[in-house]
Amino acid sequence: MLENIRYFFRRAIRNMQQWPLLCSAAILTMAVALATVATFFLVVVNVEQLAANWTREIQVIAYLEDAPTARELPGLFAKLENFPEVEKVKYISPSDAMARFKSRLADEASLLEGVDRNLLPASFELMLKAKFRNQDGIDRVIERLDNTINVEDLRYGQKWLERFNTFVGMLRFISLILGSFLIFAALFIVSNTIKLTLYARRDELEIMALVGATMRFIKIPFLLEGALQGLLGGVVSLGFLAISFHLLIKRSLTSFWLTPTDLNLLFMTPGQQLMLVIAGVMLGILGSLTSLRRFVRF
Amino acid sequence: MIQLFNVTKSYGGESAAVKDLTIQIPKGDFVYVTGASGAGKTTFLRMLYAAEKPTKGQILVNNQNITRIRSSQIPYLRRKIGVVFQDFKLLQSRTVYENVAFALEAQGKKRYEVSKKVYQALKEVGLEHRLQRKPLELSGGEQQRIAIARALVVDPLILLADEPSGNLDMEVTLDIMELFKKANARGTTVLLATHDHSLHQRFPRRVITLEKGKLITDQQSHHS
Numbered sequence: 001m002l003e004n005i006r007y008f009f010r011r012a013i014r015n016m017q018q019w020p021l022l023c024s025a026a027i028l029t030m031a032v033a034l035a036t037v038a039t040f041f042l043v044v045v046n047v048e049q050l051a052a053n054w055t056r057e058i059q060v061i062a063y064l065e066d067a068p069t070a071r072e073l074p075g076l077f078a079k080l081e082n083f084p085e086v087e088k089v090k091y092i093s094p095s096d097a098m099a100r101f102k103s104r105l106a107d108e109a110s111l112l113e114g115v116d117r118n119l120l121p122a123s124f125e126l127m128l129k130a131k132f133r134n135q136d137g138i139d140r141v142i143e144r145l146d147n148t149i150n151v152e153d154l155r156y157g158q159k160w161l162e163r164f165n166t167f168v169g170m171l172r173f174i175s176l177i178l179g180s181f182l183i184f185a186a187l188f189i190v191s192n193t194i195k196l197t198l199y200a201r202r203d204e205l206e207i208m209a210l211v212g213a214t215m216r217f218i219k220i221p222f223l224l225e226g227a228l229q230g231l232l233g234g235v236v237s238l239g240f241l242a243i244s245f246h247l248l249i250k251r252s253l254t255s256f257w258l259t260p261t262d263l264n265l266l267f268m269t270p271g272q273q274l275m276l277v278i279a280g281v282m283l284g285i286l287g288s289l290t291s292l293r294r295f296v297r298f
Numbered sequence: 299m300i301q302l303f304n305v306t307k308s309y310g311g312e313s314a315a316v317k318d319l320t321i322q323i324p325k326g327d328f329v330y331v332t333g334a335s336g337a338g339k340t341t342f343l344r345m346l347y348a349a350e351k352p353t354k355g356q357i358l359v360n361n362q363n364i365t366r367i368r369s370s371q372i373p374y375l376r377r378k379i380g381v382v383f384q385d386f387k388l389l390q391s392r393t394v395y396e397n398v399a400f401a402l403e404a405q406g407k408k409r410y411e412v413s414k415k416v417y418q419a420l421k422e423v424g425l426e427h428r429l430q431r432k433p434l435e436l437s438g439g440e441q442q443r444i445a446i447a448r449a450l451v452v453d454p455l456i457l458l459a460d461e462p463s464g465n466l467d468m469e470v471t472l473d474i475m476e477l478f479k480k481a482n483a484r485g486t487t488v489l490l491a492t493h494d495h496s497l498h499q500r501f502p503r504r505v506i507t508l509e510k511g512k513l514i515t516d517q518q519s520h521h522s
C-alpha cells in the first residue's frame with residue numbers, strides 16, 4: 001500500500017516534470033479562475049460589510065403625543081424591549097431632548113431661555129436587531145408601535161439604504177452567476193489541458209492497460225497530478241490575492257475616496273483561504289476525472 | 299490452455315474478420331499463426347487478451363471464459379499474458395530499465411522485487427548493459443528484445459507475438475526466435491503470428507493457417 005502511494009507520487013511528479021509547459025498551463029488556468037472567483041467573493045464580502053456598518057444606524061424613533069409618567073415608563077419600556085425585532089430601547093424625555101437641542105445650538109442656546117422645558121416631545125429610539133434592519137423590519141416595528149402607544153410622529157431609515165441593500169443583493173446574485181460560470185470555464189479548460197497531457201501520453205496509457213494495470217492504478221497518478229496542480233493553482237491564486245490586497249491597503253492609506261477607518265477592508269479568513277486551496281484541489285481532481293473518462297477505457 | 303469454440307468476430311463490415319474458429323492449444327504449445335494480410339491473425343490474437351470481444355462463440359483461456367469478461371477482470375487476465383508487437387510499443391521517454399519495470403509496477407509489485415526481476419529479464423535477452431539507455435538509442439533488434447523482456451518479466455503463461463520480426467533482418471529474427479524458444483521451454487505457451495514461412499522451416503512447430511478469417515489448415519509438426 002505504502003509502496004503504491006510512493007509509486008503514484010513518483011509517477012505524478014515525473015509526469016509533471018516531463019510536460020512542464022502543459023503542467024504550468026493547467027496550474028495558471030486554475031490560479032486565474034480561483035483568483036477571479038475569490039475577488040468576486042471579497043468584493044461582495046466587503047460591500048456587505050459596508051452595508052452592515054451603515055445599516056447599524058438604522059433605528060426607529062417614535063415621538064410621543066404625551067410624555068409617559070414616571071410610573072408608566074418602566075412598563076412601556078419593557079413592552080418595547082420585548083418586540084422581537086428590537087435590540088435596544090432608549091427613552092428621551094422632553095428635558096433630555098431639550099438638553100440635546102441646546103447642546104446642538106451651542107452658542108445660540110440663549111435663544112431657548114424661558115422656553116417651556118416640555119416643549120419638545122418625548123421619544124423612544126429603537127435600535128433594531130441586525131436581521132431586521134430593513135424595510136420589512138421597520139414596517140413591523142411601526143405596526144407594533146401603533147398598537148402599543150400613541151405615536152405622534154415616526155422617523156426611520158432612509159430610502160436609499162433600502163436601495164443600497166437591493167444593490168448588495170444584486171451584486172451577490174451577479175457574483176454567484178459569474179463565479180459559477182468562471183468555475184465551469186476553469187473546469188473546462190483544466191479538463192482540456194489534462195486531456196492534452198493524456199493525449200501526449202496515450203502510448204503510456206495503452207501500454208499500462210496492456211500489461212495488466214487496473215483502471216484504478218492507471219487513473220490514480222493522473223488524479224494525483226490534477227490534485228497537485230490544483231493545490232499549486234490554489235496557492236498561487238492565494239499568493240496573488242494576498243499581494244494585491246496588501247498593495248490596495250497600502251495605496252488606500254495614502255489616497256482613496258474612503259478614509260482608512262471607513263475602509264476597514266476584509267481579506268479571507270484562514271478558513272476561507274484553506275477553502276480556496278481545497279477548491280483548487282477539487283478543481284484539479286474533477287478536471288482529471290472528466291478527461292480520464294474519455295481516455296482510459298478497456 | 300487456450301480453447302476457441304466457433305468464434306466469429308465481425309467489425310461490422312461485409313465479411314467477418316474471423317469466422318467460426320474452433321481451436322485447442324494445450325499449455326506449453328508453440329504455434330505459428332499464418333495467413334495472408336487481412337486473414338485475421340491480429341484479430342485472433344487480440345481476442346485472446348480481451349482487446350476485442352468475439353461476436354459469436356466462446357473463448358477459454360486457462361479454463362476461464364473470457365467471452366463475456368467484465369472489464370474490471372481484464373487486467374488480471376492480461377497479467378498472465380505477455381504481448382509483443384511489430385512496432386515494439388516501447389515508451390521513448392523512458393529508459394530501458396523503466397520500460398521493463400513498467401510491466402511489474404503496473405501489477406503493483408514491490409520495488410526491490412522489481413529491480414531484481416528487471417535485471418534478470420534483461421540479462422535473459424542480453425541487454426543488461428543497456429539499462430539506462432533510451433529505446434531510440436538502440437537498434438530495432440535490441441528494442442524488440444526489450445519488448446520481449448517486458449513481456450516475459452512477469453512470467454506469463456502465454457506469450458502472444460504479432461509479427462515480432464516484421465521490421466527486423468534475418469539474423470536478428472533468429473536471435474528473437476531463440477528467446478521465444480527459451481520461454482517456451484520453460485513452459486510458456488507461445489503464439490506467433492507471421493507471414494514469414496522461413497521461420498517455420500527453420501523451427502518446425504504447429505502451424506495454424508487462416509484465410510479470410512477461416513481456419514484452413516492446422517498442422518502439427520513432427521518435431522514437437
Ligand SMILES: Nc1ncnc2c1ncn2[C@@H]1O[C@H](COP(=O)(O)OP(=O)(O)OP(=O)(O)O)[C@@H](O)[C@H]1O
Pocket residue numbers: 309311314315333334335336337338339340341342
Ligand atoms: N478495428 C477494425 N475495424 C474494422 N475492421 C478491422 C479492424 N481490425 C481489422 N479489421 C479487418 O479485419 C480483417 C482482419 O484483419 P487483421 O488485422 O486481423 O488481419 P491480419 O491477418 O492481422 O493482417 P496483417 O497480416 O496485414 O496484419 C481485415 O479485413 C481488416 O480490414
Ligand SMILES: [Mg+2]
Pocket residue numbers: 339340341460
Ligand atoms: Mg496483423
